[in-house]
Amino acid sequence: MKKKSRFARYSTEDKALLLLGYILLGLFVLAIVIPMVYIVVASFMDPITLQNRGITFDFEKWTLTAYERVISNSQIWIGFKNAVIYSVVFMVVSVIVTMLAAYPMSRSDFKGKGFFNIIFMITMFFGGGLIPTYLLISNLGLLDSMWAVILPGAFSVWNMIIARTYYQGVPQELREAADVDGASEIVYFFKILLPVCTPVIAVLALWQFVGMWNSYFDAMIYLNDTAKQPLQLVLRSILIQNQPESGMISDMQSTAERAQLAELLKYATIIISSLPLLVMYPFFQKYFDSGIMAGSVKG
Amino acid sequence: MEKKSVTAKGGRQSLGEKLHNTVVYVTHHWQLYLLFLLPALILTLVFKYGPMGGVLIAFQKYNPFKGIMGSEWVGFKHFERFLSSPDFLTYLANTLKLSIYGMLWGFPIPILLAFLLNRIESTGIKKKIQLVLYMPNFVSVIVLCGIVRILLSVTGPLNQMLGTSVNFMTMPEAFRSIYIVSGIWQGAGWGSIVYTAALSNASKDLKEAAVIDGANIFQQIKAVEWPAIKDMVLMQFILQAGNIMSIGFEKAYALQTDLNLRTSEIISTYVYKKGLLDGDYSFSTAVGLFNTVINVILLVMVNKIVSKMNDGKGL
Numbered sequence: 204m205k206k207k208s209r210f211a212r213y214s215t216e217d218k219a220l221l222l223l224g225y226i227l228l229g230l231f232v233l234a235i236v237i238p239m240v241y242i243v244v245a246s247f248m249d250p251i252t253l254q255n256r257g258i259t260f261d262f263e264k265w266t267l268t269a270y271e272r273v274i275s276n277s278q279i280w281i282g283f284k285n286a287v288i289y290s291v292v293f294m295v296v297s298v299i300v301t302m303l304a305a306y307p308m309s310r311s312d313f314k315g316k317g318f319f320n321i322i323f324m325i326t327m328f329f330g331g332g333l334i335p336t337y338l339l340i341s342n343l344g345l346l347d348s349m350w351a352v353i354l355p356g357a358f359s360v361w362n363m364i365i366a367r368t369y370y371q372g373v374p375q376e377l378r379e380a381a382d383v384d385g386a387s388e389i390v391y392f393f394k395i396l397l398p399v400c401t402p403v404i405a406v407l408a409l410w411q412f413v414g415m416w417n418s419y420f421d422a423m424i425y426l427n428d429t430a431k432q433p434l435q436l437v438l439r440s441i442l443i444q445n446q447p448e449s450g451m452i453s454d455m456q457s458t459a460e461r462a463q464l465a466e467l468l469k470y471a472t473i474i475i476s477s478l479p480l481l482v483m484y485p486f487f488q489k490y491f492d493s494g495i496m497a498g499s500v501k502g
Numbered sequence: 503m504e505k506k507s508v509t510a511k512g513g514r515q516s517l518g519e520k521l522h523n524t525v526v527y528v529t530h531h532w533q534l535y536l537l538f539l540l541p542a543l544i545l546t547l548v549f550k551y552g553p554m555g556g557v558l559i560a561f562q563k564y565n566p567f568k569g570i571m572g573s574e575w576v577g578f579k580h581f582e583r584f585l586s587s588p589d590f591l592t593y594l595a596n597t598l599k600l601s602i603y604g605m606l607w608g609f610p611i612p613i614l615l616a617f618l619l620n621r622i623e624s625t626g627i628k629k630k631i632q633l634v635l636y637m638p639n640f641v642s643v644i645v646l647c648g649i650v651r652i653l654l655s656v657t658g659p660l661n662q663m664l665g666t667s668v669n670f671m672t673m674p675e676a677f678r679s680i681y682i683v684s685g686i687w688q689g690a691g692w693g694s695i696v697y698t699a700a701l702s703n704a705s706k707d708l709k710e711a712a713v714i715d716g717a718n719i720f721q722q723i724k725a726v727e728w729p730a731i732k733d734m735v736l737m738q739f740i741l742q743a744g745n746i747m748s749i750g751f752e753k754a755y756a757l758q759t760d761l762n763l764r765t766s767e768i769i770s771t772y773v774y775k776k777g778l779l780d781g782d783y784s785f786s787t788a789v790g791l792f793n794t795v796i797n798v799i800l801l802v803m804v805n806k807i808v809s810k811m812n813d814g815k816g817l
Contacts, residue, residue, distance in 0.1 A: 214718060216718065221719070224618045224621060227614075228615070228631065231615065231635070231691075235635065235638055235691070238687075245652075258659075300541045300545065303537070303538045303541060304543075306534070307534040307535070307538045307539050310534075313534060314524055314531075322543075323546060326546060326550040326551075328801060330550060330554070330794065331554045331556045332773070332787055332790030332791060333773050333786065333790055334556070334559070334773075334777045334783050334790065335553035335554070335557055335787060336553040337777070338553075338559075338783070339549070339556060354545060355549040358542045358546060360546075388538075389533060392538075413640060417643060417644075418642075419752060420751055420752050435644050438648065439644050441648075442644060442647070443647060466652075466655075470652070473645050473649065476645060477642070477645050480640040484637075484640050485633055488629075488633065491636075
């Protein structure tokens with residue numbers, strides 16, 4: 204009832220404008236959905252039909268071959284396993300280090316705050332660049348070690364600012380109550396402060412996890428050992444370099460068949476590799492607004 | 503109990519007193535330094551400041567076996583070589599065009615999306631639309647570029663629809679459009695979050711009042727909604743403009759083919775190829791350093807301009 208009356212308040216021109224707006228939004232949504240649906244449907248199709256006639260709803264021609272081949276390939280699973288390990292470790296290390304560092308930086312009485320702030324801020328604008336970083340990692344003996352992809356980015360100044368801003372919004376009374384009880388810094392931080400910061404922790408954890416899961420550059424330059432490569436590098440050879448893992452297509456006789464199968468494998472690979480995040484992220488949606496707003500307030 | 507030592511606020515403290523206060527504070531609050539700050543400080547010093555010393559090799563003929571101490575100094579030779587090569591202008595122009603065009607097209611769309619979302623009365627529908635809009639953000643760069651390559655391939659759906667067989671991925675003219683459109687596809691929805699959040703904080707009463715006063719949609723936007731997101735728009739603009747030279751390596755590299763390099767080779771991909779594929783460490787470092795310096799200058803400039811426009815409020 205209420206909605207109706209509100210809508211009735213719009214004038215005719217406004218209604219037309221609104222309709223135009225909804226159409227625009229609808230088109231944008233369609234533009235996102237259609238390519239995704241296409242990939243899903245195409246992943247079940249017979250490669251020859253797909254190439255010659257495009258998508259058909261001739262269900263006899265549908266097949267699960269691509270999925271069987273992708274799932275039975277061990278390199279994909281090694282990639283998955285590595286991606287999970289790297290992303291979880293990176294997320295945990297990064298959130299702990301960031302939340303810890305943001306605490307002293309959020310306190311107005313912290314001595315040396317200005318100095319440390321400058322030290323941190325400089326790194327946001329200036330860095331050594333690719334080769335000096337590579338040489339450092341190499342000198343530290345971290346090549347082909349997972350720490351090469353985890354440690355350099357584990358502390359993010361930007362995320363520290365977000366956490367700090369969030370702490371500053373926590374009511375001062377909590378602090379005073381803790382002081383009265385004689386709680387130490389550690390007790391206050393872990394028992395009182397962190398529990399009220401769940402939204403920002405959730406958002407930072409999600410960002411770091413997704414960031415690590417989806418990136419490939421660091422792994423590409425630091426990890427050469429195929430046993431250590433994360434999923435994105437395996438995907439890169441299949442999707443970008445057109446080099447499916449050898450076991451996936453080697454039983455095909457002709458080159459043409461191999462090429463068609465390699466093409467079909469791409470669809471299944473995309474679906475299998477993207478599914479975990481796409482299923483997971485809606486559970487975090489409720490934190491997006493509050494967590495991101497926290498970060499956008501100037502600290 | 504701990505605040506006593508600090509709050510001796512009288513402006514005229516002797517140096518000794520100050521030092522004494524600091525020592526008292528630090529010993530009292532050692533946990534803040536050793537437990538809370540130290541891990542971040544170590545990571546920053548090792549992995550951010552460590553490489554900064556390494557930029558010296560940009561002024562050397564660096565030999566990995568001799569190290570920085572033993573390598574020969576050559577001054578600005580590498581910079582001169584890069585700046586005087588014909589490639590320099592091409593790569594610089596490619597980098598600038600890719601990020602500036604990307605920003606011009608990409609910047610307004612999240613704002614528009616936020617305005618549109620804000621006009622949806624039913625929160626249930628709004629949430630569902632947001633769920634779809636945010637989805638592409640969780641697709642990786644590699645998968646995104648994989649999808650782009652599939653959709654645009656010679657036998658792919660776009661060509662099937664048009665009845666043509668054009669290989670878009672090998673066309674230098676198409677690279678920027680592909681990069682920018684796919685960027686909007688992936689990022690516009692996610693980019694609208696900050697504006698949506700700011701809009702939902704705009705006073706509901708104010709909006710009701712505007713509606714009752716008979717304001718039409720444009721007037722409402724002008725009087726209520728735009729003021730609510732203005733600061734956010736400005737801040738996002740500074741951030742993006744400041745990052746013009748640091749446009750990402752990952753996507754450009756994943757969309758490159760041998761044939762579209764004329765437009766797709768940007769400074770970051772060039773630095774990678776020269777340095778790690780060709781092993782020309784010093785030259786690559788010099789190019790990277792040049793890029794960083796331009797970036798810092800741009801950031802300072804943009805911040806100055808915006809703070810002038812915005813009555814002294816910069817970032």
